[in-house]
Structures are given as structure tokens and as C-alpha cells.
Amino acid sequence: xxxxxxxxxxxxxxxxxxxxxxxxxxxxxxxxxxxxxxxxxxxxxxxxxxxxxxxxxxxxxxxxxxxxxxxxxxxxxxxxxxxxxxxxxxxxxxxxxxxxxxxxxxxxxxxxxxxxxxxxxxxxxxxxxxxxxxxxxxxxxxxxxxxxxxxxxxxxxxxxxxxxxxxxxxxxxxxxxxxxxxxxxxxxxxxxxxxxxxxxxxxxxxxxxxxxxxxxxxxxxxxxxxxxxxxxxxxxxxxxxxxxxxxxxxxxxxxxxxxxxxxxxxxxxxxxxxxxxxxxxxxxxxxxxxxxxxxxxxxxxxxxxxxxxxxxxxxxxxxxxxxxxxxxxxxxxxxxxxxxxxxxxxxxxxxxxxxxxxxxxxxxxxxxxxxxxxxxxxxxxxxxxxxxxxxxxxxxxxxxx
Numbered sequence: 035x036x037x038x039x040x041x042x043x044x045x046x047x048x049x050x051x052x053x054x055x056x057x058x059x060x061x062x063x064x065x066x067x068x069x070x071x072x073x074x075x076x077x078x079x080x081x082x083x084x085x086x087x088x089x090x091x092x093x094x095x096x097x098x099x100x101x102x103x104x105x106x107x108x109x110x111x112x113x114x115x116x117x118x119x120x121x122x123x124x125x126x127x128x129x130x131x132x133x134x135x136x137x138x139x140x141x142x143x144x145x146x147x148x149x150x151x152x153x154x155x156x157x158x159x160x161x162x163x164x165x166x167x168x169x170x171x172x173x174x175x176x177x178x179x180x181x182x183x184x185x186x187x188x189x190x191x192x193x194x195x196x197x198x199x200x201x202x203x204x205x206x207x208x209x210x211x212x213x214x215x216x217x218x219x220x221x222x223x224x225x226x227x228x229x230x231x232x233x234x235x236x237x238x239x240x241x242x243x244x245x246x247x248x249x250x251x252x253x254x255x256x257x258x259x260x261x262x263x264x265x266x267x268x269x270x271x272x273x274x275x276x277x278x279x280x281x282x283x284x285x286x287x288x289x290x291x292x293x294x295x296x297x298x299x300x301x302x303x304x305x306x307x308x309x310x311x312x313x314x315x316x317x318x319x320x321x322x323x324x325x326x327x328x329x330x331x332x333x334x335x336x337x338x339x340x341x342x343x344x345x346x347x348x349x350x351x352x353x354x355x356x357x358x359x360x361x362x363x364x365x366x367x368x369x370x371x372x373x374x375x376x377x378x379x380x381x382x383x384x385x386x387x388x389x390x391x392x393x394x395x396x397x398x399x400x401x402x403x404x405x406x407x408x409x410x411x412x413x414x415x416x417x418x419x420x421x422x423x424x425x426x427x428x429x430x431x432x433x434x435x
Contacts, residue, residue, distance in 0.1 A: 036248040038278070039078060046074050050087075065095035069104070076104060077246045081111035092124075099128035103135055103238060110142065118142050133159045137168045137234040144172065149179040159234065167197045168234040178206050183213035193232070199263050201228025221417045230261050249279035253288065260292055268292040283313035290322060302326060317347035325356060333364055344373070351377050351384055358390045367397035385415050392424060401428060 035043075053059050053067040072087030085108050092101035102124035109118035122139035126132065140155030156172035163169070174189030190207040193200050208223035233239075243255065252275030259268035272289035279285060290305030303326060309319035324339030340357035344350055358373035371394040377387035388411040395404035405428055412421040 035078065036250060036278075039246055039248045039251070042245075042247065043074060043078075046071050061094050062098070065091040065098060065101070068094065069098075069101055072101075072104060072108075073242045074245050076108060076111075077242050077251075079111070081108045084108055085112075097128055099125040099132065099135075100238060102128070103132075104242070106135070106138060106142075107239065110138070115142050115146050119146070131158075131162055133162050133166065133169075134234045134236040134238065136162075137166075137172060140169075140172050144175055144179065147179075149176045152176055163235075165196055166234065167193055167200060168232050170196065171200070171203055171232045174203070174210075175206055178210055178213075181213060183210045186210035187214065197232075199230060199261075200232050201226065201230045202232055204228065217417050218419070221419070224417070249275040249282055249285060251275075252278065253282075253285050256285075256288060256292065260288070260295075265292050265295045269296060281312055283309050283316040283319065286312070287316065287319045287322065290319070294322075294326065299326065299330075315346045317343040317350055317353065320346065321350065321353045321356070324353075324360075328356075328360055333360060336360055337364075344376075348376075349380055351381050351387070354380075355384070355386050355390065358387070358394070362390065362394055362397060365397065367394045370394040371398070383414075385411070385418060388414070389420065389424070392421075396428070404428060 050067045069091035072084040075084035088105045102121045106121035136155045136159040140152040144152035153176045156169045160169040170193045177186035187210045193203045204223040205227040208220045211220040252271045256268045256271030269292045275285045286309040290302045294302035306323040320339045320343035324336045327336035343353035354373045354377040358370045361370035374391035392407040408425040
């Protein structure tokens with residue numbers, strides 16, 4: 035751990051030991067000391083170490099819902115769903131209308147295949163907070179588990195209408211549309227799938243995340259702000275992290291990304307270049323700088339940066355795809371072909387690489403090879419009509435170069 039975090043934990047432990055020896059402490063005060071120790075450990079992802087402190091806190095003050103609630107998150111982190119369910123249920127007995135507890139409990143129950151138990155949890159949360167995205171998402175997953183595809187579509191579309199950034203909803207929505215036989219919409223949502231988690235408003239976990247002070251903690255805070263679309267907060271967190279760890283390339287790169295999203299292109303350029311100066315082989319910075327240069331019309335420089343990204347990280351499929359696109363866009367089809375081919379070798383299921391590969395063959399007027407490539411891709415991706423459409427357009431092209 036960072037020295038500052040080590041010091042925080044050591045100070046907190048000394049405070050707990052002092053409280054244990056202090057016979058004037060009330061049960062609630064002693065429980066708070068145990069719980070504070072557990073929360074600091076959980077905040078730095080030491081769930082195993084946090085567990086006994088929360089258990090002590092709950093034993094001393096069983097009416098305080100915070101301790102079984104945090105234990106629920108401990109057991110989620112430890113992949114012990116039965117214990118997580120039991121802990122969240124104890125928390126609800128102390129605070130029956132706690133929305134965050136209802137949603138987390140419903141999520142764990144649903145993941146365990148108990149849609150019948152999860153549904154009333156999400157429904158209650160939605161009654162308490164109408165239009166709650168996390169509850170709508172839960173009900174959409176419940177409907178999908180029951181193969182009620184129409185209801186799943188209704189709920190999951192409501193999720194995206196309420197929060198278009200909730201990219202995690204696209205994949206179950208694609209499954210729901212597929213269940214209805216609508217392959218066009220299914221494919222459209224499949225292409226947009228993401229992993230941005232949808233959680234409920236959670237004051238207790240927000241309080242826990244604010245406990246730790248250090249570069250890694252600021253990077254996490256910035257990442258959460260970035261995911262939620264709060265770009266100014268992300269910039270502030272990343273800047274604070276860089277003050278603590280100026281040579282951390284990941285932090286500085288993320289600051290550049292956040293600045294770019296706020297519209298501060300000059301600031302983003304500065305951070306990406308500084309990241310490369312301090313860490314010349316940090317591929318993500320080369321990639322981001324290349325993308326930014328391309329968006330500014332500086333294609334030669336952009337290609338140089340993307341080539342540096344794939345040199346430093348040969349398995350970087352995203353960089354190879356962007357490089358192939360730029361090379362193709364500047365009519366350097368032979369070079370583009372190489373990048374798409376390598377991307378396919380790394381990830382044979384990379385549909386974008388296969389589409390780009392066929393496009394480069396067309397650019398080289400190698401029509402017969404392009405047809406064969408598109409035919410193969412159409413078989414691999416039957417739900418992506420673009421391959422069949424491109425193949426149809428090639429039917430009138432010459433058979434050979």
C-alpha cells in the first residue's frame with residue numbers, strides 16, 4: 035500500500051485498541067470503532083480482513099444496520115452469496131425501506147437464480163424511488179430470466195431512456211429482442227453492450243469510499259466519476275492523485291481522457307504528451323494521443339502514435355483497429371490489411387477487424403478475396419447484416435484484380 039494509506043490503517047488500529055481498553059466507552063461507541071476499522075479495510079479492497087471487525091461491531095450493536103449491510107458487501111466481494119443474502123436480510127430487518135439494501139439483495143438473489151425472491155425487492159425499491167434505474171434494470175433481468183421478453187424489453191428500454199450511459203443494459207436487451215425474434219434490434223444493442231454497472235444511490239458505500247486518502251483512492255474516485263459522466267469531478271480527482279503520484283502513467287492518462295471529455299482538447303494533448311514523456315512505452319497514452327490527433331486531421335502524426343501503441347503492446351486490438359482504419363482512410367491499404375490481419379489473429383471473433391480486412395481488400399481491388407472473406411464473416415456473424423450487404427455490393431465487381 036501507499037505509505038499514506040498504511041499510516042491511516044495504523045492510526046485507525048491504534049484508535050480501536052485504545053477504545054477497547056477504555057471502560058467508559060458505550061457499546062455503540064465501541065461498535066463504531068470496530069466498524070470504522072472494517073470500513074477502512076473494505077475501502078482498500080481487503081474484504082477478508084474487514085469481515086471480523088464488522089462481525090464484532092454487529093455483535094456489540096446488533097440494531098445498527100450499517101454492520102450487516104457492510105458485511106453483505108464483504109461477502110459479495112468474497113463470492114459468498116448465501117452469506118451476502120443473510121447479511122442484507124439482517125440489515126433490512128433494522129431498516130426495511132433502505133433502497134440500496136433492497137437493490138443489492140435483489141441482485142444477489144437474482145444471480146442465484148431466485149427471480150421469485152428478487153422481484154419484490156426491486157418492486158419495493160421502485161415504489162420508494164420511482165424511476166430508479168437500478169431497480170428497473172433488476173426488473174428487466176427478472177423478466178428476462180422468466181422469458182417474458184416483452185416485459186424485459188419494456189423495463190430495459192426504460193433503463194436506457196432514464197440513463198443512456200447505462201451500457202450494461204444493452205446486452206440483456208439484445209437477448210430480449212432476440213427472444214422476440216427481432217434480430218435487427220438484437221444486433222444493434224449487442225454492438226452497444228458495455229460494462230458500466232448500475233448501482234442504487236448508496237450513501238453508506240459513498241461514505242466508505244471517501245475514507246481512504248492516496249493516489250490509488252483518487253484514481254478510483256476519478257474512475258467512478260468518469261463512468262457516471264461527472265467529468266469535472268473526475269478531473270479534480272485525477273489531479274489530486276497526480277499531486278500524490280506525479281509519475282503514475284495510468285493516472286495522468288486518465289486525466290487526459292477526462293479533460294478531453296470536458297472539451298479541453300489542449301489540456302488533453304498536454305497530459306497525453308506528458309504521460310509519454312514520463313513513460314515512453316505506455317501504450318494507452320500513445321493510442322489516446324493518436325485518436326486525438328486523428329480527430330484534429332493530423333493523420334500522419336496519428337498513425338505514428340498508433341504504431342507506437344501496437345509496438346509497445348502487440349496485443350492491443352483496439353489500437354490495431356484504429357490504425358487499420360486510419361491507414362485505409364489514407365489509402366494505405368496494404369498496411370491497413372496487415373493491421374486487420376494481426377487483429378484477427380489475436381481475436382478471431384473481432385468483427386470490426388474482419389470488416390476492415392475485407393474493406394482493405396476492396397481498396398486493393400482484390401475482389402475475389404474480399405468476397406471470400408465476407409462470406410466467411412457472414413457465416414461467423416449471421417446476425418450482422420453488414421457482411422451480407424457488403425457482399426451483395428461486390429457482386430457486380432470484377433472477379434479478379
